Amino acid sequence: MTARWVLHLDMDAFFASVEQLTRPTLADRPVLVGGLGPRGVVAGASYQARVFGARSAMPMGQARRRCPHATVLPPRFALYQAISREVMDELAAAGGVLEPVSVDEAFLEPPDLAGASAEVVSAFATDLRRRVRERVGLPASVGAGSGKQIAKIASELAKPDGLRVVAADEQDGVLAPLPVRSLWGIGPVSEEALRKVGITTIGQLAATDTREVVGVLGSAVGGELHRLSRGIDERAVAPRGAAKQISAETTFDTDLTAMSAVHEAVEKITAAVHRRLVADGRAARTVTVKARTADFTTLTRSETTAFATRELPTLSAMARRLAGTAVGEGGVRLLGVSVSGFSEDPPLALFDAVPSDEGWTTRPISSPDAAALAAASGAADSEVTASPADIPSTADADGVTITEDAATPAGPDAGIGAGPTRPDFRADDPDRPWRAGDDAVHTEHGHGWVQGSGHGRVTVRFETAVTGPGPARTFDAADPAMARADPLLSWRPAG
Template sequence: MTASSNPARWVLHLDMDAFYASAEQLTRPTVRDRPVLVGGLGPRSVVAGASYQARVFGARSAMPMGQARRLCPHAVVLPPRFVLYQALSEQVMGVLAAAAPVLEPISLDEAFLEPPALAGADVAQVEAFGVELRAAVRAATGLPASVGAGSGKQLAKIASELAKPDGLRVVAPTDERSVLDPLPVRALWGVGPVAEANLLKFGIQTIGELAAMELREATTVLGVAMGTELHRLARGVDDRPVAPRGAAKQVSAETTFDIDLTAMSAVHEAVARMTQAAHRRLVSAGRAARTVSVKVRSADFTTASRSETAAVASTDLGALTAVAKRLATAAVPAGGVRLIGVSLAGLTDDPPQALFETYRPVDTAEPEPEQPEPGQPEPAAGEQPVVGHTMSGQAAAASEPTWRPGDDVRHAEHGHGWVQGAGHGRVTVRFETRSTGPGRARTLAADDPALSRGDPLASLG
């Protein structure tokens, strides 16, 4: 029986749109309509989130920050605030839990649900439910969300992607083939670069072409387990239940090479790619890792593994990659390497505040002047260079607080705000929260006794 012959089942997938960047735009109204990149400015920093205004220029999540800034040089770059994202995620999941007794969160910003109220419902009823669900999420959080619905989890996830941004897509049972068939095979759950490459060798580019294969052919190309599962999904057969997920114990990535690697430089390049792929999943789940493990399989199928555990969990891509490369050097056998895998384990739900390395060159510019009132011409937020305090041999500078762009602050008189720039013993703060609308920027002494570290959650006020 195919999923399309069972119209009584409706699975929904809700995905928050550009979640990290949208959260920043929500709580910092000055950048609400501007391109926003969430991440650090260090040489190894990657983009944790990109607003749709930044995506227009080609910037996207998991891209090196340097590349994203070259594509979108006028973007506002802000450091991640996971405590804020976690709080908003809990609000979203609360809305979804009220709509369905069983919820399957995938990450901070997406989840599956199968509302009992929709059992046997028609398309119009599912659409009405989706409209109400999206409205409830926006009312609770102020953020946009896309919702997809179909007869199984695969269709629901594909539908939510088709609905982006800020939309709703319900795939009726009679429309499943017309939706699935033209999509690239990479759109299927479980099809990564290796599986895609294997299918392309046999001329299989679309889901429809995979569905038209004989099961025997699919398992020959992809292996019995993967071939059987992907062939079912391509045909719309997806009876996997919506069920609560236990916390993942590790995130990993691996690849098998068409030609064995023989140079250590090539091994290190592959390890860096695998670490970045695993790191992307780590960041998406809002977690940090203590243990890095590397698996290397030689040309004669001998497998060697090495691991290293740190005292403190980290999300620093540069640090994790350095460990993985060191472990790979010790694990590589004589002869060629046919497979490399990197896994990050010892996961914690409490990432450190310094999620990404931040670039702070010595300040060579004059302090940013106080900005005019909102509504009058002013420099856009985020366009000032990121600067730190110059020491210049002055003992006073060493005792000043260190402020970085994006820091949350609290001022006894002006309330909650965030740092736009700092240098020469001065700090420019934009005083605003979610409810204030675009706020005024003021330049203060970096050691102003009325200025203190702020709680990111206060920006929700």
């Protein structure tokens, strides 16, 4: 049988690296990306911040205490998604099957590498890393091995900005000393169960009888994990299926107690979900609302229509009704909205599904209010699809976090058009005060980012990925020469 080679590419500290690339002053400084509020969560941490113990999925307050001198920035998901598309395009051009795992990592199995020597694979991967860096300006680590598990572990060993090729005759030696948590499928509970029987490394797990492993971890996963510990991984590299669900959720700085505030939040979250639904070109029959109370009790309510829809007024109305039954008297700390039950053939846009005494029926949607809402939501840019490794399940408190289940990242023809400049760009909320991390453009000084604001003043550092470190200047917050800018222009300026 011809030797198999699977490659795993992982963009190093992706979110933070994008911020350091597009804001060159931060290139060698600790950066934390995530929610800025008291309930914010770290979505990404630079390597300079990680040495102090800050990491993804950590409460932002804890990360800031560990690394008080870090620059904290809100996520710019549209920018991350645009760069991710180009990375995935470059990987697809390498040949073979591509399996995106998240916005910043993917597996590939180039047929030209079947039966190749480790030296040939190393040369191939070195060239791949070079092409990714030249295309997007960011480093990537690559691991290669006989299966997905070995390739993933190899890329972790290669970080940051490195390459590790694990040949079949050395994989046992590479795996043996690693902690069992390095294996897919082993979390804190499984790790503790194995520790109780004296198994703490992959080598110890591999040397244990399969029946004992199954007895500890269960028949469902024990046998498979034992095979992986011995380097046996026959799982195919395969494209991921279409999203089964699109969802968004927000954690609030303070609990929402007024139903009017709940409805306002639900409408904003639903609009974010709707933007992605429209971008996908599909319609949904089911809307689900999730509410988490102050004591972390989570309630969900769902409603399914007879007709698939992608009209915002209908989705918002369903979400508001569901929120009324899911939210109790004590208020909520988190709200989420998801849509599912997708259809590729929605009703004609002249009609929409609405509830009536006779059940779900159709009605014209050409009323001024509905048309205005649909137009307002349709022009907005879509949010990013991210993995739980990059965006924790508790979303940051400063915006809506979009997630998808089993989603394929948007292809080269999706989303922002032929290039990074989006002529339909519009600020999420042009009336809110300037905050640190906002993209700004000045008629005289060009593109920059807000370093700080307050007392009617705002300080902007004017720089992009192509300018190198730039100067900082302070203006009146209401200066008519300054406006909110498209984040994509910090990466590749127009023209």
